[in-house]
Amino acid sequence: MPLVAPKTAQAMADHWSARAHRFDGAASHIRHRAEWKRVLAAALGERSLDVVDLGAGTGACALIAAELGHRVTAIDGSEGMLAHARASAAERGLSVRFVKATMDEAGLAEASADAVTLRNVLWTLENPCAALALAWRILRPGGTLLVSDGMWRKPGQEREAVEIFGVELPFYNGLTEADARALLRDAGFLDPKPWHGLFSVNPYDAYGEIPFFLLTATKPAG
Numbered sequence: 001m002p003l004v005a006p007k008t009a010q011a012m013a014d015h016w017s018a019r020a021h022r023f024d025g026a027a028s029h030i031r032h033r034a035e036w037k038r039v040l041a042a043a044l045g046e047r048s049l050d051v052v053d054l055g056a057g058t059g060a061c062a063l064i065a066a067e068l069g070h071r072v073t074a075i076d077g078s079e080g081m082l083a084h085a086r087a088s089a090a091e092r093g094l095s096v097r098f099v100k101a102t103m104d105e106a107g108l109a110e111a112s113a114d115a116v117t118l119r120n121v122l123w124t125l126e127n128p129c130a131a132l133a134l135a136w137r138i139l140r141p142g143g144t145l146l147v148s149d150g151m152w153r154k155p156g157q158e159r160e161a162v163e164i165f166g167v168e169l170p171f172y173n174g175l176t177e178a179d180a181r182a183l184l185r186d187a188g189f190l191d192p193k194p195w196h197g198l199f200s201v202n203p204y205d206a207y208g209e210i211p212f213f214l215l216t217a218t219k220p221a222g
């Protein structure tokens with residue numbers, strides 16, 4: 001199977017560990033937590049699921065999913081980011097299985113998840129298609145993939161991530177909903193559904209109304 005991050009995995013983990021201390025400061029999932037919780041509840045449904053959060057970071061999706069009653073495994077290559085997620089889970093009394101590993105090395109079992117979440121992770125990957133293939137492999141038939149991302153910067157805008165990783169990352173400026181729909185379709189996922197319309201505000205309003213999306217799609221049952 002092609003790797004998600006053959007060249008950047010360690011540098012990416014170091015990059016996010018260095019950013020971890022300021023990540024939650026103005027983060028959308030902190031400022032608009034109730035909105036994210038309401039929308040994730042709708043997108044994941046009421047049944048209690050085995051959820052794998054790939055690139056969990058400080059726990060934006062993982063903690064909310066656990067709070068919604070799902071059984072959550074949170075994977076991240078950055079110990080710095082996971083340390084914040086672990087502390088927040090403990091503070092909230094939430095049980096989450098944290099795994100410090102890159103997606104390629106996490107040893108996730110085939111057909112072990114009802115839902116896989118990838119929030120704001122596809123843009124950080126060298127090979128986003130490989131991440132979707134991995135999600136496909138670990139999902140049970142009929143399982144749900146949830147992807148959310150946005151257009152983080154206009155082409156040409158310089159940011160540290162671009163300087164460090166830009167040449168390796170096909171979506172380093174971000175993804176549109178159309179980009180994501182094409183990736184999901186090419187990976188074999190069916191029935192894409194948009195959920196971003198349920199937000200009552202743009203959750204990235206602190207960054208100048210970033211265009212974003214939240215989609216689910218299904219791994220066919222048979």
Ligand SMILES: C[S@@+](CC[C@H](N)C(=O)[O-])C[C@H]1O[C@@H](n2cnc3c(N)ncnc32)[C@H](O)[C@@H]1O
Nearest residue numbers: 005016055056057060076077078081102103119
């Ligand atoms: C922009 S942050 C998003 C974190 C979280 N999902 C959120 O919505 O706030 C991207 C995260 O993906 C993680 N990541 C990037 N590439 C990864 C890989 N190949 N394996 C595991 N984690 C990875 C980074 O360490 C970082 O924590």
